[in-house]
Amino acid sequence: MIYREFKPDILLRPYIDTYWAINGFAEKEEFHKILPDGCVDIIFSTSQDIQFGLMPFIPNIVGTMTTYSKGSYLKSVNITGVRFRPVGITAFLNTPIYEFTNQRINLNLAEMLFDESFYGELPMKRTIEEQILYFNTYLISKLAHINNIDNQIVHAVNLIQQTSGMLSLTEVANHSCLSTRQFERRFKNATGVSAKTFSKIIKFKHTISYLENNPDISLFLAAVDCGYYDQSHLIKDFKSLSGDYPSKFRL
Numbered sequence: 001m002i003y004r005e006f007k008p009d010i011l012l013r014p015y016i017d018t019y020w021a022i023n024g025f026a027e028k029e030e031f032h033k034i035l036p037d038g039c040v041d042i043i044f045s046t047s048q049d050i051q052f053g054l055m056p057f058i059p060n061i062v063g064t065m066t067t068y069s070k071g072s073y074l075k076s077v078n079i080t081g082v083r084f085r086p087v088g089i090t091a092f093l094n095t096p097i098y099e100f101t102n103q104r105i106n107l108n109l110a111e112m113l114f115d116e117s118f119y120g121e122l123p124m125k126r127t128i129e130e131q132i133l134y135f136n137t138y139l140i141s142k143l144a145h146i147n148n149i150d151n152q153i154v155h156a157v158n159l160i161q162q163t164s165g166m167l168s169l170t171e172v173a174n175h176s177c178l179s180t181r182q183f184e185r186r187f188k189n190a191t192g193v194s195a196k197t198f199s200k201i202i203k204f205k206h207t208i209s210y211l212e213n214n215p216d217i218s219l220f221l222a223a224v225d226c227g228y229y230d231q232s233h234l235i236k237d238f239k240s241l242s243g244d245y246p247s248k249f250r251l
Contacts, residue, residue, distance in 0.1 A: 001024040003021070004023075008139075020081045021132075022078075025075060025076050031070065036067060036241055037205060038198050040061065042084075043059070043082075064097065064102075064193050066241075068241060088149070090190055098188050098192045101193060152178055172199075219235070
């Protein structure tokens with residue numbers, strides 16, 4: 001399988017992290033894991049066949065994940081996705097994002113992000129590049145009517161990401177000028193998960209990168225450097241979020 005990413009138009013970058021596509025042909029069934037990343041995705045099957053449980057050209061929203069999920073590919077695969085930044089999708093949807101957490105939902109059953117004109121044109125876009133250009137053009141056209149996003153929670157998300165999930169949530173709330181109660185409620189509404197869970201996911205992602213770049217370091221030192229209480233807490237989080245031991249992620 002070939003996985004590629006494409007940067008969104010500069011006007012959309014406050015809301016969208018990346019567009020991505022998976023294409024290829026699997027003669028035998030290929031299994032894979034999808035790890036949580038704190039983001040919400042919208043995914044499409046861009047072929048005429050049902051793939052990965054997706055009806056052709058019908059968008060599915062994949063809510064923020066709090067653990068890994070498993071999937072498989074077989075035969076021809078053509079899937080395109082829009083990965084929103086944390087909080088970013090709230091500019092386009094009014095539904096509280098936690099309603100989608102750990103779920104994949106047909107967007108026809110939720111509040112509509114795409115209208116009939118979008119569906120009519122999408123099947124005519126044969127290449128990935130044409131599809132990405134179409135997504136960009138369509139979503140830019142929506143910017144004049146988007147919702148105001150919660151900039152205090154955007155600031156909180158940025159703090160958690162910049163500190164690799166190691167800054168205490170009390171400090172994050174204080175830096176965001178929010179009481180603890182306001183912070184927790186608004187964070188979950190905007191991201192789909194609690195601030196504690198989001199911070200755990202960001203720390204996990206940072207630790208994967210750390211282990212890949214430091215394959216010879218002990219797990220004890222990795223735990224210390226990545227902000228875990230001890231080695232056992234690191235292992236527990238990895239089992240919870242990925243189903244694997246940290247050693248799986250050493251290059």
